[in-house]
Amino acid sequence: MAIRPADAFTEIPEVTGRRARWWAATKDFVRKRPLGAIGAVIVLVNIIVALGADVFAAYDPLATDYGAMLARPSTAHWLGTDAFGRDVLSRIIYGSRTAMIVGFACAFFGATVGAVIGVASAYFGGKVDLLIQRVMDIFLAFPLIILALAVVSILGTGIQNVIFAITVPMIPRASLVARSSALAIREMPYVDAARAAGFRHQRIILRHMLPNVMAPYLIMLTAFLGQAILLEASLSFLGLGVAEPTPAWGLMLRGAAVQFAEQAPWMAIFPGLAISLAVFAFNLFGDSLRDALDPRLRTQ
Amino acid sequence: MLRRSLLLATAVLIASALPVVAQEKPRHGGELVFVVPSSPPSYDAHREETFGTIHPIAPHYNTLLRTDPTDRTGTKVVADLAESWTISKDGRTYTLKLRHGVKFHDGSEFTSKDAKASYDKIIFPPAGVASNRKGEYVDVEAIQAPDPYTIVFRLKFPSASFLNSLASPWNWIYKADILAKDMRWYEQNVMGTGPFTFVEHVKGSHWVGKKNPNYWDKGKPYLDGYRAIFMTDSAAQVAAVRGERAMIQFRGFSPVERDTLVNALGPKITVQESPWNCLILVAMNHEKKPFDDRRVRKALTLALDRYQGSTALSKIAIVKEVGGVQVPGTKFATPPAELEKLAGYSRDITRSRAEARRLLKEAGVPEGFSFVYKNRGIPMPYEPVGVWLIDQWRQIGLNVRQEVIEAAKYYSELRGGNFDVAADFQCGYTVDPDLDLYKFESKDVSPSNYSRYVDRTLDELYEKQGRATDPEERKKYIREFERRLLDEEVHYIYTLQWHRIVPHSSKVKGWTITPSHYLNQQLDTVWLAE
Numbered sequence: 001m002a003i004r005p006a007d008a009f010t011e012i013p014e015v016t017g018r019r020a021r022w023w024a025a026t027k028d029f030v031r032k033r034p035l036g037a038i039g040a041v042i043v044l045v046n047i048i049v050a051l052g053a054d055v056f057a058a059y060d061p062l063a064t065d066y067g068a069m070l071a072r073p074s075t076a077h078w079l080g081t082d083a084f085g086r087d088v089l090s091r092i093i094y095g096s097r098t099a100m101i102v103g104f105a106c107a108f109f110g111a112t113v114g115a116v117i118g119v120a121s122a123y124f125g126g127k128v129d130l131l132i133q134r135v136m137d138i139f140l141a142f143p144l145i146i147l148a149l150a151v152v153s154i155l156g157t158g159i160q161n162v163i164f165a166i167t168v169p170m171i172p173r174a175s176l177v178a179r180s181s182a183l184a185i186r187e188m189p190y191v192d193a194a195r196a197a198g199f200r201h202q203r204i205i206l207r208h209m210l211p212n213v214m215a216p217y218l219i220m221l222t223a224f225l226g227q228a229i230l231l232e233a234s235l236s237f238l239g240l241g242v243a244e245p246t247p248a249w250g251l252m253l254r255g256a257a258v259q260f261a262e263q264a265p266w267m268a269i270f271p272g273l274a275i276s277l278a279v280f281a282f283n284l285f286g287d288s289l290r291d292a293l294d295p296r297l298r299t300q
Numbered sequence: 301m302l303r304r305s306l307l308l309a310t311a312v313l314i315a316s317a318l319p320v321v322a323q324e325k326p327r328h329g330g331e332l333v334f335v336v337p338s339s340p341p342s343y344d345a346h347r348e349e350t351f352g353t354i355h356p357i358a359p360h361y362n363t364l365l366r367t368d369p370t371d372r373t374g375t376k377v378v379a380d381l382a383e384s385w386t387i388s389k390d391g392r393t394y395t396l397k398l399r400h401g402v403k404f405h406d407g408s409e410f411t412s413k414d415a416k417a418s419y420d421k422i423i424f425p426p427a428g429v430a431s432n433r434k435g436e437y438v439d440v441e442a443i444q445a446p447d448p449y450t451i452v453f454r455l456k457f458p459s460a461s462f463l464n465s466l467a468s469p470w471n472w473i474y475k476a477d478i479l480a481k482d483m484r485w486y487e488q489n490v491m492g493t494g495p496f497t498f499v500e501h502v503k504g505s506h507w508v509g510k511k512n513p514n515y516w517d518k519g520k521p522y523l524d525g526y527r528a529i530f531m532t533d534s535a536a537q538v539a540a541v542r543g544e545r546a547m548i549q550f551r552g553f554s555p556v557e558r559d560t561l562v563n564a565l566g567p568k569i570t571v572q573e574s575p576w577n578c579l580i581l582v583a584m585n586h587e588k589k590p591f592d593d594r595r596v597r598k599a600l601t602l603a604l605d606r607y608q609g610s611t612a613l614s615k616i617a618i619v620k621e622v623g624g625v626q627v628p629g630t631k632f633a634t635p636p637a638e639l640e641k642l643a644g645y646s647r648d649i650t651r652s653r654a655e656a657r658r659l660l661k662e663a664g665v666p667e668g669f670s671f672v673y674k675n676r677g678i679p680m681p682y683e684p685v686g687v688w689l690i691d692q693w694r695q696i697g698l699n700v701r702q703e704v705i706e707a708a709k710y711y712s713e714l715r716g717g718n719f720d721v722a723a724d725f726q727c728g729y730t731v732d733p734d735l736d737l738y739k740f741e742s743k744d745v746s747p748s749n750y751s752r753y754v755d756r757t758l759d760e761l762y763e764k765q766g767r768a769t770d771p772e773e774r775k776k777y778i779r780e781f782e783r784r785l786l787d788e789e790v791h792y793i794y795t796l797q798w799h800r801i802v803p804h805s806s807k808v809k810g811w812t813i814t815p816s817h818y819l820n821q822q823l824d825t826v827w828l829a830e
Contacts, residue, residue, distance in 0.1 A: 064691045066612035083616045084687055157704055239533075239677065243702040244687050255683055256616060258535040259556050 029292055036288020042281030049093055050100040059087035061094040061247040070264045080266035083256035088266060092274050094247035099229045099278060102159065106166040106228035111220045114174020119209050121175065122182035123201065133179070136172035144169045148231055152240045162241045166231045174220050181213045215293040222286030226279045233275045249275045326810060330828035332526040335537045335549040338678055338707045339504065339530045342487040345470045346422050347430040349748060351551055351817050352707060354469060356507035356528035358821040360405070361472035361492035364396055364415060364451070365463070367730065367814070369825045372574065374814030375730050377467045381410065381493065382451070391458030394466070398449045402516040404475050405497045412445035417476035419443050421483065429483045435738040435746035436465055439766065457767050461734035469729050469818045495521035495824040504530055515824070522810065522827035532707065534679050541805070548804035551817045552576070554618050554680055561803045570806045572813035576618070576798035577627050578727040580685050583750040583792060588720050595659040597790035600721070601644035602656035603696040608649070609688055610796055617681040619796040625782045627797060627815070630731045631771070632778050642787045656696040670699040674713060674722040677706045682723055685795055714750045724750050724792070729818040733778050734766050740785055740792060751791050758784055758791070
């Protein structure tokens with residue numbers, strides 16, 4: 001449908017108002033939660049670096065230089081080179097792309113599928129809720145890393161399998177949080193009204209209940225991001241994640257990095273720092289976001 | 301630096317003093333703890349080809365002949381269950397006299413019936429029973445057991461390598477009655493005549509054996525028992541030896557790991573080194589496109605700068621020499637100048653890679669063509685060699701992704717042909733053309749031909765070299781075989797020869813390094829100093 005000039009004109013103040021509100025909320029977030037803001041900046045830098053790796057990296061992360069094997073940090077290679085003469089900084093920059101792809105994919109799918117299951121479980125209640133929750137309990141009985149290890153050992157290594165392996169254990173955790181919020185929403189009059197109007201279950205869950213668990217969903221999303229990055233690094237370190245020569249932080253810590261830990265410590269130190277910084281930033285940002293969005297913590 | 305050099309010198313001195321140490325009076329008692337960087341896919345050595353089977357399980361078995369456990373070359377054949385042997389004048393009949401009074405671990409007596417049943421399983425396996433070394437014995441016409449203590453092998457033609465084949469560390473002697481009931485019983489059970497009896501196997505953790513009190517070689521074994529710990533991570537293996545939780549890892553460590561252990565433990569560590577009759581091969585599945593095209597296979601070998609790879613990788617991994625189908629420097633090895641004429645062995649890498657690109661284009665393979673290289677989940681040296689190969693292929697415009705397959709699952713992938721290009725390996729227990737080349741015969745002859753091709757010309761050349769009694773004539777056929785395998789057809793790609801380094805606790809005595817990590821694993825001669 002074409003928009004008439006008059007319609008377009010009336011839209012402008014609304015957009016401006018929304019932008020102003022976002023800007024005010026952002027300023028408020030920075031003022032009240034400076035640590036969270038620092039976390040957000042680091043996260044943003046990570047995302048920019050991951051997206052623009054081709055621009056920021058001075059070397060091809062896969063290019064070997066056997067004349068510069070295990071070279072110390074220098075002006076040519078700021079963070080030194082690895083056992084194959086590959087530039088460590090370039091591999092860290094490209095490694096952030098792997099970390100972000102895995103982190104965002106796992107966090108998004110884990111939190112979304114978990115939230116849908118959790119809300120559906122709360123909405124239907126009764127035996128359906130009982131069954132879904134017991135299944136979730138079974139998954140929750142296993143620590144995150146153990147379940148991810150089990151999945152990856154069945155499916156094999158590779159980036160898609162790693163994403164799947166990390167997403168699976170996140171689903172029950174997200175489901176549990178979403179369900180607890182959705183239990184209260186289920187009793188709301190507008191849900192009753194939707195039911196009375198004869199809307200289908202799918203419409204009530206997706207259009208009326210799910211948007212109202214957005215706050216815990218966003219908190220889970222940020223918390224899962226850090227966890228997913230750490231898990232990907234752990235799996236790759238154990239040789240069960242991403243395979244060489246793909247640049248990945250966890251992978252950079254294994255093999256030759258361990259073998260040459262004394263002669264070339266830069267091979268392990270810098271990727272280790274990258275993992276720590278990214279996970280720390282996501283956790284800082286996630287915690288602050290939770291504090292900002294949780295009404296019970298808003299006055300603190 | 302000085303301290304490190306002194307320690308290394310000490311270690312080398314200790315290693316060179318080994319013959320003297322070997323003359324020390326062996327001490328009885330103690331448990332040998334060693335690390336195994338893999339795990340056994342099954343317990344049956346007749347079907348397996350990994351040290352993950354040999355290292356923990358060989359001490360439960362004997363073979364008819366064996367290589368002398370004190371011989372560093374690993375080529376001197378001595379008696380084991382057979383106490384003597386004779387070869388007929390025409391070189392076609394081998395008669396072995398077996399020992400009396402040898403008992404299996406269940407108390408039953410070993411006779412020629414058991415030896416015949418074991419060799420029948422290896423050479424003439426019934427349908428559904430895998431035997432990886434069947435191709436090695438194409439010269440065997442019949443096996444006979446004329447009396448309980450004699451076994452006779454009749455050959456179709458004389459074979460200079462046959463005695464070595466009888467000393468194969470893979471040819472464990474099984475009990476005939478068990479095999480008669482179930483040919484696959486040994487895949488999951490243990491029953492041998494060896495110096496140690498089976499105690500337990502906890503998958504992924506350890507394997508334990510204890511002294512066989514009724515062992516036929518009186519006074520042996522010296523150890524009360526042994527414990528093999530399965531540990532794939534090389535850093536954990538080094539840590540285990542460094543922390544004195546394990547005494548030895550028989551396969552070998554990298555140069556850096558050796559230096560780490562020598563620096564940390566000084567005289568508590570003894571280093572033994574040897575050229576290693578092993579190398580990583582690249583198998584290209586001829587049943588999958590575009591690897592059915594010899595131009596594509598040739599391009600893959602032309603992309604490799606083996607000489608630069610040797611210089612670089614020998615600093616970080618257990619690989620070193622550039623070689624053809626025989627270990628460099630050995631009797632039938634191709635001289636370097638002649639080797640350089642083969643595809644991928646030229647020193648002019650720019651020209652080789654230009655030729656590789658031309659061949660790919662001609663074969664219709666587009667720039668950036670992508671395929672998966674399946675690698676074995678053993679870090680050293682598979683990981684560095686894998687990274688090197690992928691980098692080399694990238695330089696002719698190929699986009700290769702690596703998939704690492706866990707060691708126990710790896711063979712089922714290879715045997716099932718579930719790959720495009722994969723790491724394979726050739727490890728001989730002794731340097732011998734028959735043993736080293738039989739793998740490359742056609743797939744219906746050699747079960748370990750994972751490139752899955754049929755090449756009757758190659759089969760014919762193999763047969764010719766095996767029957768040639770004149771060394772010069774044999775050399776000629778070996779060269780022809782090499783040219784067809786690596787240059788004309790490029791059925792397989794040879795990477796770099798390995799170099800074996802075993803730093804171990806100085807308490808471990810009576811064990812001698814050889815060019816093969818499959819030899820000297822019965823542990824009957826090993827003892828622990830106080």
